[in-house]
Amino acid sequence: MATQHARSAARLMLAPAVILLLGWMLVPLTMTLVFSFKQYLPLRGGDLGWVGFENYVRFVTSSAFWPSIWATLIIVGGVLVITIAFGIALALLLDQPMWGQGIVRILVIAPFFVMPTVSALVWKNMFMDPVNGLFAHLWQFFGAEPIQWLSQASLPSIVLIVSWQWLPFATLILLTAIQSLDSEQIEAAEMDGAPWRSRFIHIILPHLSRAITIVLLIQTIFLLGIFAEIFVTTQGSFGTRTLTYLIYQRVLESQNVGLGSAGGIYAVILANIIAIFLMRIVGKNLDA
Amino acid sequence: MARAVTTQRKALNTLAAWTVGLLIFFPILWTILTSFKTEAAAIADPPVFLFFDWTTENYSAVMQRSDYAQFLWNSIVIAGGSTVLGLIVAIPAAWSMAFVPSKRTKDILLWMLSTKMLPAVGVLYPIYLLFIRLGLLDTKIGLTLVLMLINLPIIVWMLYTYFREIPGEILEAARMDGASLRDEILYVLTPMAVPGIASTLLLNFILAWNEAFWTLNLTAAKAAPLTAFIASYSSPEGLFYAKLSAASTMAIAPILIMGWFSQKQLVRGLTFGAVK
Amino acid sequence: MGRITLDKVTKSFGEVNVIPPLDLTINDGEFVVFVGPSGCGKSTLLRLIAGLEDVTSGQIRIDGEDATRMPPAQRRLAMVFQSYALYPHMSVRKNIAFPMKMAGLPEDEQKRRIDSAAKALNLTDYLDRRPGQLSGGQRQRVAIGRAIVREPSAFLFDEPLSNLDAALRVGMRLEIMELHKRLATTMIYVTHDQVEAMTMADKIVVLRAGNIEQVGSPLELYREPRNEFVAGFIGSPKMNIFGGNPAQQHGAAKIGVRPEHIAASTETGTWEGVVGVAEHLGSDTFLHVHETGLAETVTVRVDGELPVKHGDRIFLTPEADKIHRFNEQGLRA
Ligand SMILES: Nc1ncnc2c1ncn2[C@@H]1O[C@H](COP(=O)(O)OP(=O)(O)OP(=O)(O)O)[C@@H](O)[C@H]1O
Numbered sequence: 092m093a094t095q096h097a098r099s100a101a102r103l104m105l106a107p108a109v110i111l112l113l114g115w116m117l118v119p120l121t122m123t124l125v126f127s128f129k130q131y132l133p134l135r136g137g138d139l140g141w142v143g144f145e146n147y148v149r150f151v152t153s154s155a156f157w158p159s160i161w162a163t164l165i166i167v168g169g170v171l172v173i174t175i176a177f178g179i180a181l182a183l184l185l186d187q188p189m190w191g192q193g194i195v196r197i198l199v200i201a202p203f204f205v206m207p208t209v210s211a212l213v214w215k216n217m218f219m220d221p222v223n224g225l226f227a228h229l230w231q232f233f234g235a236e237p238i239q240w241l242s243q244a245s246l247p248s249i250v251l252i253v254s255w256q257w258l259p260f261a262t263l264i265l266l267t268a269i270q271s272l273d274s275e276q277i278e279a280a281e282m283d284g285a286p287w288r289s290r291f292i293h294i295i296l297p298h299l300s301r302a303i304t305i306v307l308l309i310q311t312i313f314l315l316g317i318f319a320e321i322f323v324t325t326q327g328s329f330g331t332r333t334l335t336y337l338i339y340q341r342v343l344e345s346q347n348v349g350l351g352s353a354g355g356i357y358a359v360i361l362a363n364i365i366a367i368f369l370m371r372i373v374g375k376n377l378d379a
Numbered sequence: 380m381a382r383a384v385t386t387q388r389k390a391l392n393t394l395a396a397w398t399v400g401l402l403i404f405f406p407i408l409w410t411i412l413t414s415f416k417t418e419a420a421a422i423a424d425p426p427v428f429l430f431f432d433w434t435t436e437n438y439s440a441v442m443q444r445s446d447y448a449q450f451l452w453n454s455i456v457i458a459g460g461s462t463v464l465g466l467i468v469a470i471p472a473a474w475s476m477a478f479v480p481s482k483r484t485k486d487i488l489l490w491m492l493s494t495k496m497l498p499a500v501g502v503l504y505p506i507y508l509l510f511i512r513l514g515l516l517d518t519k520i521g522l523t524l525v526l527m528l529i530n531l532p533i534i535v536w537m538l539y540t541y542f543r544e545i546p547g548e549i550l551e552a553a554r555m556d557g558a559s560l561r562d563e564i565l566y567v568l569t570p571m572a573v574p575g576i577a578s579t580l581l582l583n584f585i586l587a588w589n590e591a592f593w594t595l596n597l598t599a600a601k602a603a604p605l606t607a608f609i610a611s612y613s614s615p616e617g618l619f620y621a622k623l624s625a626a627s628t629m630a631i632a633p634i635l636i637m638g639w640f641s642q643k644q645l646v647r648g649l650t651f652g653a654v655k
Numbered sequence: 656m657g658r659i660t661l662d663k664v665t666k667s668f669g670e671v672n673v674i675p676p677l678d679l680t681i682n683d684g685e686f687v688v689f690v691g692p693s694g695c696g697k698s699t700l701l702r703l704i705a706g707l708e709d710v711t712s713g714q715i716r717i718d719g720e721d722a723t724r725m726p727p728a729q730r731r732l733a734m735v736f737q738s739y740a741l742y743p744h745m746s747v748r749k750n751i752a753f754p755m756k757m758a759g760l761p762e763d764e765q766k767r768r769i770d771s772a773a774k775a776l777n778l779t780d781y782l783d784r785r786p787g788q789l790s791g792g793q794r795q796r797v798a799i800g801r802a803i804v805r806e807p808s809a810f811l812f813d814e815p816l817s818n819l820d821a822a823l824r825v826g827m828r829l830e831i832m833e834l835h836k837r838l839a840t841t842m843i844y845v846t847h848d849q850v851e852a853m854t855m856a857d858k859i860v861v862l863r864a865g866n867i868e869q870v871g872s873p874l875e876l877y878r879e880p881r882n883e884f885v886a887g888f889i890g891s892p893k894m895n896i897f898g899g900n901p902a903q904q905h906g907a908a909k910i911g912v913r914p915e916h917i918a919a920s921t922e923t924g925t926w927e928g929v930v931g932v933a934e935h936l937g938s939d940t941f942l943h944v945h946e947t948g949l950a951e952t953v954t955v956r957v958d959g960e961l962p963v964k965h966g967d968r969i970f971l972t973p974e975a976d977k978i979h980r981f982n983e984q985g986l987r988a
Pocket residue numbers: 092668671673691692693694695696697698699700847
């Protein structure tokens with residue numbers, strides 16, 4: 092459809108969004124790129140000149156680098172696996188006939204409305220505190236030694252907190268997808284005598300593939316950048332220093348902008364690798 | 380479901396779902412309950428659930444400690460402003476993509492989404508410098524702009540998926556009827572897409588409200604929203620559970636209440652318009 | 656006024672050429688029907704005239720004025736879409752008023768035209784309803800109402816009746832024809848229903864793959880189809896077309912005979928065959944005759960009363976002066 096007139100109007104109306112995002116992407120990124128080749132210490136002399144690839148080399152050879160990549164991948168991967176697995180289970184449960192479905196749905200999606208700083212603080216102090224936290228009381232009740240959650244099991248704790256925040260989203264998308272599954276299709280399979288397990292694998296799961304893709308895409312976008320959850324809980328200690336947090340520390344805590352910028356470029360590269368990978372899947376699934 | 384379900388089965392489902400639902404909701408419930416306890420009751424061993432002396436002293440204490448109204452106002456302005464601004468930029472863009480698609484439409488859309496993957500921390504310092512230079516640091520307008528930009532891809536995407544459900548013939552009819560492009564968008568497309576726009580608005584308001592990287596790093600005192608208000612409880616004060624809970628409740632209450640009143644649009648919005 | 660001229664108009668979508676160079680003149684007040692098989696470019700042609708698509712080359716003139724680059728709004732044409740394309744968020748009244756509101760007509764004039772359109776279209780009781788609360792026929796009437804209040808120089812209809820059930824379709828067909836008689840405004844009407852084409856048109860334009868195969872009045876097309884395609888397309892049931900021996904006897908590569916121009920008899924005739932299915936419509940009966948050696952099936956219209964059944968022998972005789980002859984290229988000889 093559309094005439095030349097409409098097409099030029101369309102280009103004109105798309106322009107602001109594209110230009111804004113392009114600027115938002117290119118301007119700071121170029122600056123980061125420039126800084127990454129400099130010795131730049133704002134509090135200790137400022138711009139101290141070009142240093143070539145030194146920052147890049149220092150960033151990857153620092154002992155904190157690989158652990159930060161691992162921490163990032165574990166947190167993102169862990170949360171994805173947990174939210175998708177539990178999301179499917181929960182969606183299947185919520186799809187069943189019951190009383191008060193609307194209220195249960197509200198209860199389940201509520202965590203999404205809680206700002207990350209609040210949820211991190213609440214979990215850290217009121218649940219995971221080794222003395223006064225509810226978990227400590229629970230462990231004591233069963234005669235077990237309370238766990239120092241955020242130091243002994245720091246990564247799982249963070250994964251738990253973040254999963255709690257994102258489970259509602261995964262559940263809701265998957266639930267919507269399940270509800271759109273033709274019940275006749277399931278009934279036909281039931282008539283054919285397909286046991287529950289194969290009905291799940293051959294009918295429900297394929298039907299959910301698009302929804303799962305969406306969950307994967309959106310959550311990865313948000314999870315790669317999680318910050319507040321670490322900022323208010325461990326401050327990056329006990330192995331919870333993600334790449335994001337490591338760069339943050341380089342820039343703001345050690346005030347080494349050059350080094351942090353090199354890290355930033357690494358993060359951009361990592362994000363791009365993941366993005367390309369994801370867009371491949373999503374691009375294919377988006378039209379279906 | 381077309382099938383009749385036995386009452387017993389339904390009761391079992393109900394029991395299971397409510398248990399899981401309450402379990403997931405429990406941290407919020409516990410926070411709200413604790414906010415009404417005395418500090419002593421908040422750390423009582425064993426914990427008390429409902430039978431304690433209810434008090435509102437924590438709320439007064441929190442109000443005294445910091446100017447809640449100021450933080451709240453900043454949150455509303457920043458989240459609301461960035462969402463509305465985002466819609467103004469995104470509606471024309473989504474119109475273009477949905478009704479005048481070209482070979483590149485999908486690529487542009489995916490590119491927009493991919494800008495969201497750009498690690499914020501990678502560009503924190505440049506933005507910080509730019510903000511100082513432009514005098515935007517610790518201003519509501521600066522933060523509004525940043526949050527608009529980071530949510531813009533999501534807004535465009537959501538609107539695009541909603542717009543695509545609207546038959547192009549109706550817009551063509553408007554064109555035949557003498558509507559200019561502006562009229563077409565203002566009088567025909569936008570009213571028809573109200574449910575989708577409402578969902579987009581709500582979801583992005585929440586995302587902006589809860590955003591915690593830029594709001595923590597680009598504000599100090601004047602423009603700090605509720606995320607910063609609550610982050611100030613992260614160290615020693617955090618040990619005062621009742622006050623922490625009161626502050627937390629005050630930070631999330633506006634969104635929870637809003638969510639309660641706009642369930643339908645929110646549920647739709649929460650799926651990012653991606654599944655039907 | 657409403658004279659529309661297409662001058663060497665072409666349209667391509669990317670590589671695909673949908674309309675080859677096409678010339679056509681539509682006179683003021685004419686009811687013109689575009690017919691042709693699905694995908695032949697009827698809608699595309701209509702949308703080119705409406706200005707919803709750009710022509711790739713060529714010129715479109717409306718009342719002598721070059722409209723090729725005019726936006727749809729300025730062409731003073733009104734279009735009725737197959738899907739009705741009503742504004743679902745507006746009441747019927749607002750829907751009808753919309754074009755007038757866009758044109759900035761005064762309120763009282765708007766009201767006057769709405770009332771008269773509503774009266775003419777039997778919509779008076781529904782003015783405050785939303786389109787979603789109307790039946791298909793009522794929706795179509797609202798779409799027509801929205802078109803007439805603009806007092807356009809021509810109406811464009813793209814298969815307006817194809818979403819309606821058969822009974823309603825006949826009724827609406829009559830209403831549109833009456834409207835045309837009353838307003839005497841040019842109407843261009845796209846359909847692939849050849850009954851609509853025959854009954855409504857002053858002039859039929861038969862299209863195939865973007866080409867105009869023939870232009871003429873319904874009876875011209877019926878009596879003297881210019882080629883085999885038009886012959887097969889106009890008339891229902893389809894004309895019988897035979898090649899081979901019987902055609903050669905008439906000095907043509909192919910001949911065509913309409914079912915209504917073949918006489919059937921149980922005793923004697925030119926051709927002989929076996930009765931397959933007999934469709935009894937009451938007024939007429941259509942026999943599908945096999946094993947004639949002419950074609951797979953020959954369709955014949957006979958009197959409702961002819962006592963034949965499946966498997967009976969039957970004799971067929973074409974009316975000599977109603978035989979259409981076609982040459983190798985399928986053109987009328
Ligand atoms: N936007 C487009 N891009 C590419 N090809 C198109 C486009 N619109 C139409 N076509 C092609 O042009 C040809 C004519 O389409 P058109 O819709 O005009 O047919 P039609 O005669 O109206 O058919 P129908 O009776 O099914 O409505 C078709 O082959 C179609 O595939």
